Amino acid sequence: MAAARLDVLAIGNAIVDVIAPADEALVEGAGLVKGSMRLLCEAEALDLHARMTGAREISGGSAANTAVGLAALGGKVGFVGQVGNDRLGALFTRELHDAGIEYATPPDADGAATARCLILVTDDAQRSMCTFGGAAHLLSPEMIDEQQVRDSAILYLEGYLWDSPIARAAMEHAIAIAHEAGRKVALTPSDIACIRREHDRFVRLLADGKIDMLFLNEIELAALADIDDVEAATEKLAAQVDLLVVTHGASGATAVHRGERVSAPAQPIERVVDTTGAGDLFAAGCLFGHARGEPLAECLRLGAIAAAEVISHFGARPQSDLKALIAR
Numbered sequence: 001m002a003a004a005r006l007d008v009l010a011i012g013n014a015i016v017d018v019i020a021p022a023d024e025a026l027v028e029g030a031g032l033v034k035g036s037m038r039l040l041c042e043a044e045a046l047d048l049h050a051r052m053t054g055a056r057e058i059s060g061g062s063a064a065n066t067a068v069g070l071a072a073l074g075g076k077v078g079f080v081g082q083v084g085n086d087r088l089g090a091l092f093t094r095e096l097h098d099a100g101i102e103y104a105t106p107p108d109a110d111g112a113a114t115a116r117c118l119i120l121v122t123d124d125a126q127r128s129m130c131t132f133g134g135a136a137h138l139l140s141p142e143m144i145d146e147q148q149v150r151d152s153a154i155l156y157l158e159g160y161l162w163d164s165p166i167a168r169a170a171m172e173h174a175i176a177i178a179h180e181a182g183r184k185v186a187l188t189p190s191d192i193a194c195i196r197r198e199h200d201r202f203v204r205l206l207a208d209g210k211i212d213m214l215f216l217n218e219i220e221l222a223a224l225a226d227i228d229d230v231e232a233a234t235e236k237l238a239a240q241v242d243l244l245v246v247t248h249g250a251s252g253a254t255a256v257h258r259g260e261r262v263s264a265p266a267q268p269i270e271r272v273v274d275t276t277g278a279g280d281l282f283a284a285g286c287l288f289g290h291a292r293g294e295p296l297a298e299c300l301r302l303g304a305i306a307a308a309e310v311i312s313h314f315g316a317r318p319q320s321d322l323k324a325l326i327a328r
Contacts, residue, residue, distance in 0.1 A: 001182045004153035006102065007075045007291035008186075011171055012063025012158030013136045014081030014105070015115040016088045017316075020055035022120035027128050034122060037129040045132035048118055057088065058315060059095040060117065061136075062190050063158035065277050065316045069284025069306050071100045072322040075291060078102035078148055080174075084135040088114040105143055108135035137164035141173040149174050150181040153291055154213070156283075159190035162198045175210050184242070186213035188283060195223045206240045213243040213290075215283045221246050245286055245303070247279060253303060255286070255296045264300035267308035277316025281306040285326075302326055 027034050030048050040048065049055075061081065070077045079096055083089030085107040092114065096103040115136035120128045139161070149155060155178040161167040178185050189195045189202060202224060205211050214237060218230050225233035230246075238244040238256035247253045252265040285303035294302070309320050 002150075004183070005076065005151040006078050006148070006153065008067070008070055008154045008156050008287050009078040009080065009148060009152035010063040010067040010156040010158070011080040011139075011161070011174060013061040013115060013133075013160050014064065014083045014089075014092055015059075015061045015117060015134075015136055016092055017058045017060040017117045017119060018049060018052060018055050019058070019119040019121060020052035022052070022122055022128070024122060026051065027120050027122060030118075030120065030128070030130055032120070032128045032130065034126050034128050037131065040118070040130045040132045042113055042132060042134065045116060045118065045130065045134070046113065048130060049116065052118065052120070057091060058317075059092045060316055061158070062160060062188065062280050063156060064092075064096065065280035066156065066188075066284045066287070067096070067101050068099045068317050069281045069310075069322065070288055072318050073284065073288040073302070073306065073326065074323055075284075075288045076102075078152060080105050080139070080144065080148075082135045082139040082143060083107050084112050084114040086114055088116060089135070102148075104145070105139070108138055110138075112138055133164065137161065137167055139164070139167040139170045141166075141170045144170055144174050144177070146177050149177040150183070152178070152183060154184045154186055154287060156186045156287065157188070159188055159194040159198065159202070162194065162201060168201075179210075184212040185210060186215065186243075186283075186287070187211045188215040188279070189220050189224060192219055192223055195220055199224065206237070209240075211241055213245075214241045215245045215279070215286070217247045217249070217279060243290065245283070245300075247282055247303075247307075253282065253300050255300055257296055260296060262296040262300060264297060264304060267304040269308045269312050272311050274314045275311050276314075277310045278307045280316060281310040281318065 115134035285306035289299035
């Protein structure tokens with residue numbers, strides 16, 4: 001097998017978070033129950049976005065956040081995800097390139113707008129969210145650079161995209177290429193809601209041996225294994241993958257690799273500010289360590305450090321020097 005050019009190639013939602021203060025009337029006018037989330041069509045999303053004053057626009061997406069964390073740690077990373085040929089698409093692309101990530105997926109040729117999560121924050125700090133999948137959910141198998149997949153030691157897939165039949169076909173195509181090339185495939189189900197929607201498909205992927213590495217939290221673990229007991233669920237899923245990583249929030253994390261099991265504590269921090277992106281950055285640290293052949297305990301340590309950094313501030317991407325933090 002040829003040496004890998006990239007440590008990890010991530011496939012996921014190319015989405016921008018748009019966060020703005022909002023009054024109760026704007027939330028109600030968006031058809032939201034305060035604190036809830038709803039899906040929008042393109043016309044609704046563009047209209048609401050135009051009415052959000054004082055908005056901050058920040059590139060997001062679970063797998064993209066992991067890719068940025070990996071690059072910040074010193075990993076060689078690529079990302080596959082489709083944006084629209086618009087201002088937000090240019091923002092997403094520029095921020096990935098600035099992070100040192102190999103990203104060359106062409107914008108949607110048919111004019112779909114870039115995916116966005118519109119987050120309305122009222123005076124009581126409640127977040128009400130509207131999501132538009134846009135161009136991200138139109139990623140097709142033709143957009144997969146087969147040589148880029150072959151050149152990557154690990155293919156990392158985001159569960160949020162499995163809702164889209166065409167994007168799912170693209171990821172299944174990438175899985176086949178990766179395994180033909182002798183590479184590893186990693187999956188994060190992304191969210192308990194994704195598991196509820198895509199449970200049978202995820203179970204079939206595991207049963208068919210399509211997934212080598214699985215990253216999830218203990219709530220997702222129980223839902224995917226159909227077992228409430230964490231220990232029993234861990235044993236069941238660990239038997240189906242080469243590497244299983246389960247996070248337990250403030251209680252740390254557990255990893256099982258070919259029968260070897262290791263647990264590690266969470267990194268202490270002064271104050272938890274925002275847990276958004278914690279799982280994404282934990283995966284980044286673990287993947288970085290695994291790509292370098294580090295032992296399980298060190299992989300978990302790196303994951304815990306990266307996760308601790310991202311929950312110490314607002315936003316789902318690192319703001320401190322991760323290389324310096326892991327060297328301590």
